[in-house]
Amino acid sequence: MGVSLDGKLVVAISSRALFDFEEENQVFEQGDDRAYMNLQLGRLETPAKPGVAFSLVQKLLAFNTSEAQRVEVVILSRNDPVSGMRVFRSAQHYGLPIQRGSFTRGQSPWRYLRPLNANLFLSTHLSDVRSALDAGVPAAQVYPHSAHASEANPHEVRIAFDGDAVLFSDEAERVFQAQGLDAFQQHEQTNAAHPLPAGPFKPLLAALQVLQQAGTPHMRIRTALVTARSAPAHERAIRTLMNWNIEVDEAMFLGGLEKGEFLREFEPDFFFDDQTGHIESAARHVPAGHVASGVRNSNTEV
Template sequence: MPVTLDNKLVVALSSRALFDFEEENRVFEEMDDRAYMQLQSDRLDRPAPPGVAFTLAKKLLAFNADGVHRVEIVILSRNDPVSGLRVFRSAEENGLDLGRGVFTRGRAPYRFLDPLGAHLFLSANADDVRKALAAGFPAAQVFAHSHVDTERHADELRIAFDGDAVLFSDEAERIYQQDGLARFHAHERAHVARPLPPGPFKPLLEALQRLQGATGPSVPVRLRTALVTARSAPAHERAIRTLIDWGVSVDEAMFLGGLEKGPFLAEFEPDFFFDDQTGHCESASRAGPAGQVLSGVTNT
């Protein structure tokens, strides 16, 4: 029987998403790829510090602790293979069980998401994220300066999502952008019983809900999800009805009516937050790791 990743939650991470390679990346931008490769080679025995997606990866891998292979983390990177050595060594030093990686030395890596069957792709490269989303994969550009705390709530993985253009399509967001809040609320009242079309991150939420079923004393982490949206009453009802229609749920929901999201996320303490708008991601990044979903009307 061939090896397969079927029925696994597959998360693909770029090197700069998993580890803090911002200093090395500046060498690449200011000089060239050969200088970058040499620096990575020189630092081969120096573990890279945790990046934006480090805690997410570590806690997801904890769902394999009882010997059941539920989660696969794959490195999918524009790095060269030599630089990839440092990624794997850094992972080993940090206790991350990573066995698979694709290194393309500057070529767009998103095309490998399909054979991986990936449920999520996180990268610092905006173009790769856009192409992954266009190909139908949940993807986000990581905010490299996000606050990262690898020690908080070690027994719980917390993931938060925006609604429109992330979990849901940008259908309603387009009306808000074009016609204003009053027209948006009128539209949502009129269509309250019609589920919103799915957004790019519906498949990830569904995969995470399947992961929530992993319980028992040998699995040291639990999953908690939240919807954090600028919607407010009466537009909240259509969002909740949509989740019910999909047969999925979230543990917490925050309908903020345009309030800044960062202070609320600071209380939730997410291990990752996904939003389509730059301002919300900037605010969220002060509370925890954030990634921008480069889709929908606000990103065109």
């Protein structure tokens, strides 16, 4: 029987999301990939510094034990295979048991998400993220200059999600965009008992709940819904989660307040939102990624 990733939480991640390759990327962006390869090869023995999503990956991998391997992290990178050696060397340096990767030398690697059956894809390339979302894979564009995760919760993976167009569909957001806040509030109050359709990140939240229930003595997951909704529109969001039989540990209904400072207090290892303004606010305090889905992103240039 061949090796299978069935039953595992599979996280696919680009090298720049996992490690800080911003200095090297400046050379890559100049269009001289040979110079970039030589630079990475010259730094082969120098571990790259942790990147924005490093804490998330490190903590998720801590769910693996000698008895059960529940999480698989795979590198999907536009790097070339030579530069990929440094990625694997850096992972080994930090004790990250990452064994698999695809390095495509400038081409989009998102198509390899299908055979991986990935639960999450993190990349700094917006076009790759859009392609992944179109293929039904939860995906977010990592902001490389986001603040890094706090070290205050070493035994807890903390993940925060926006609601509409992330955990939920953009159905309600479309009402808000077309008719304004009052119509949105009335629509959600009228439909409070009707669950919202699933958004792109519902499968990830469900997979995280399964991982949490499987459990490990030294690591747990804590989730938060952080949304611009306020009462009375809060009820439909809560009832939708109940209908899905999915729990979150915290819910913040902020009524349009900036999310950044609330996220600073929650201290997530990662935050997902569909609005770039919220991501920019959050990125000053916590690791953050843009979910390029829903009506808010329908006219955003790639």
